[in-house]
Amino acid sequence: AAAGLGAGSGWAGSRLRPAGGWRRFASVNKAKEEAAAGPTEEGSQPTPPVLAPTLELPRNLVVRGLDDVEDGDLPAMSGGFSGRPRDGILEADALRSCAPYIHRHRGSSMLVHLPGHVIDDTEAFSSVMDDLALVRLLGVRLVIVLGCRKLIDDGVRARGHEPVFANGIRITDEETMRVVKQAAGAARFEVESMLSKGFQAIPGGSGCNVVGGSGFFTAQPVGVRDGVDYGFTGEVRRVEAARIHERLDAGDLVVLTGVGHSASGTTFNVRSTDLAASVAIAMQATKLVFIMGAGDVLVDADTNKQVQNLRLKDAKMLFGSEDCRDACSAEDEPATARQKRWQWVGCSSVEAVERGVRRAHLVSPNRGALIAELYTRDGYGTMISGDVYDGLRHARPQDVESILRIVKPLSKSGVLKVRNRELVEETIDQYHVCTRDEAVVACGQLTQYGAYAEIGAMAVVPEYRGHGRGEAVLNYLERTACSWGTKYIFVLSTVTMEWFIERGFVEVPVSKLPEERQAIYDNERKSKVYMKKLLDERQVDADELFWDIGTF
Ligand SMILES: CC(C)(COP(=O)(O)OP(=O)(O)OC[C@H]1O[C@@H](n2cnc3c(N)ncnc32)[C@H](O)[C@@H]1OP(=O)(O)O)[C@@H](O)C(=O)NCCC(=O)NCCS
Structure with a gap:
């Protein structure tokens, strides 16, 4: 059944391929022995055994x-759920938090x-x-x-x-x-x-x-x-x-x-x-x-x-x-x-x-x-x-035209701030697009300010709205921000506040923005600021469990 898996998708040839590649995965204990033995003949420290990197969110x-793990060197494990009383008090909140999952899984086949x-x-x-x-x-x-x-x-x-x-x-x-x-x-x-x-x-x-x-x-x-x-x-x-x-x-x-x-x-x-x-x-x-x-x-x-x-x-x-x-x-x-x-x-x-x-x-x-x-x-x-993000990817220079086509009418009507071609071209690395049959149908921009990330230019082509694409772009941007290690994500909006509030954002004063961003705040536009504390990646995934991705 494994035959054919990964053909063309493997990272053989990828620039992210670590020295030693999979051979190192095959020798976790060997690498430990090497590490214990100190520097190699060439004088370089042996690299830790690497299983594989990822494409967009590189991880080691x-x-x-x-x-394989030294004492005190255990990886941080997620909490788990004992279901046992702690200090004599039943963990009612834990039980309550399980309820949606019990409901969700009842009657499903596993x-x-x-x-x-x-x-x-x-x-x-x-x-x-x-x-x-x-x-x-x-x-x-x-x-x-x-x-x-x-x-x-x-x-x-x-x-x-x-x-x-x-x-x-x-x-x-x-x-x-x-x-x-x-x-x-x-x-x-x-x-x-x-x-x-x-x-x-x-x-x-x-x-x-x-x-x-x-x-x-x-x-x-x-x-x-x-x-x-x-x-x-x-x-x-x-x-x-x-x-x-x-x-x-x-x-x-x-x-x-x-x-x-x-x-x-x-x-x-x-x-x-x-x-x-x-x-x-x-x-x-x-x-x-x-x-x-x-x-x-x-x-x-x-x-x-x-x-x-x-x-x-x-x-x-x-x-x-x-x-x-x-x-x-x-x-x-x-x-x-x-x-x-x-x-x-x-x-x-x-x-x-x-x-x-x-x-x-x-x-x-x-x-x-x-x-x-x-x-x-x-x-x-x-x-x-499964890839609920199918079709979502980093923008490329050739996407500039499509992005402008989506955001320009919204800038004209005041929903989005004005962005000219040069600006989009210069910052194209910050954009992400959602495609369908190669055509760009939604976009979003993500800019990092230290522990904060700003969402901008988020829009879905009108005829594709209402099918969860906006939500998918938002979650994708949140996941990307998570992978950068940012703690908060924010958006400046003049008319779409409700949509963000329904997705966990709360209004905060401009003074809560990182200083760098406050310095370029447009006092004439008077956008309101909505901010959200980021969940970890697993929680973003857990939220997606409740999406109706069938209609996406
Ligand atoms: C906001 C936007 C990105 C949502 O995209 P989408 O693909 O339609 O979003 P989803 O399908 O995930 O969600 C649709 C839901 O959001 C609701 N919604 C859409 N626009 C909304 C708004 N401005 N305020 C509140 N709710 C809104 C829809 O009514 C729908 O609700 P329902 O599921 O109860 O029917 C899209 O409407 C858009 O491009 N708007 C114009 C640009 C914009 O305002 N961008 C935000 C800049 S800050």
Whole structure:
């Protein structure tokens, strides 16, 4: 399923490509060892392992697990939600803040992928199962896909063999296939019994019927590729989405494993991350959730903070590039299990979101993490969201004409201040445009004054108004301002105040403007000033959850 992802979108050739590229991602621990060893032979300090940069909002991302992080050097994690009383007082506000999410998610279909190493870890497994039982009781239609990689590897080794992979894909011979079936059966049994325990642990919870089996999808062989015969390794041929929905409508919970049958009755071993993405796409699930390793986080190395959200475009560059895949399947520099997991999970998330799943979430198996991720604003993991900003981009010099065409009539009627061609040409770097079929249909300008950013020239072509484009431009500008590290965003307006007030801006006196901006305030125009404290990026994303992007 990963094939083709990132083709043309990778950052191979990008000027942002860091020295070492993906090879450095494939050697997080190696880089740590190098760092501990001091300067390299050439006398230069080794660069930290870089996962990938982003295009418009350059960030320096790394994957970290707890064992990679020095004491006291833990990335700042988002708060999460314990739901427990603190100092004897129930966190009523926390509960209240969850209410919109509970309402939003009730009745929606979600797909959760649970990897074998979590099933194998008693504490993590029981925590995730308790959380899943609660999610189900809160009315979510749940499909769980089980990964068995660890169980299969252990089973193969127990028979005195080493698991065999080529290009990162398992080669499944007849004996391995027998192990796969046993592992899948055992994993399903464990999940069912833990789930019923989870349901019983919630007083008043009624539990639900768990259904599974291989009738929900068909498989086909991967076959022989580049001279390698993958044996019984398969891929998804078709997902019986209607059958799955039927079971969910009946109130059941569906549990799937990667064991699938072909039309001719042969059994194949399908990679579970691919299966999860295929099922989520076929069902058009609202969310695809991957449970990651305990303590595994994606970190912005510049800020040492957990990356809470990734736009699809950024995720595609991270996980979809050829370099990334090469690094994870390279024979000479074998990636660790963690790196491979991030790679496959990332590719599957990108594919799912590209093909209609609204959001993918990468969450640790800590107790409550899944609940915090789904039902709180801050979340707990990393969210990959579809591009509601499709068509929004930085303006280019050739956009000057279109921008002038939009703003000139508004300047004439006094809605916007007057901007001549020279001024727009000089400041074109500050403009952002929204396009449809290459035509510019909206624009906005963003100017930074230290901790403040000013929105200007914000306008939508009249025939395109009322479809959320104004809101999308505003959020895009807010997100860009967030990425600059600014704390406040403001706009000067003479007639459109209500629109901004409804979007969280409040009127402030001119004296609240940064001094630099006060100095050029137009006393004749007497615009009013509206200001808003910026949310962090994740909160901007959370707000978008409530947009009706279908009409955009
Ligand atoms: C303000 C503007 C950018 C909004 O763009 P848009 O794409 O129509 O915005 P959205 O679709 O996101 O929002 C539409 C909603 O805003 C409302 N709205 C539009 N203009 C408004 C105004 N001046 N005051 C209050 N509400 C307004 C619409 O009635 C609609 O409300 P509804 O959803 O309840 O029907 C657009 O109307 C515009 O270009 N106006 C002229 C330029 C301007 O005033 N720019 C601001 C300079 S400070």
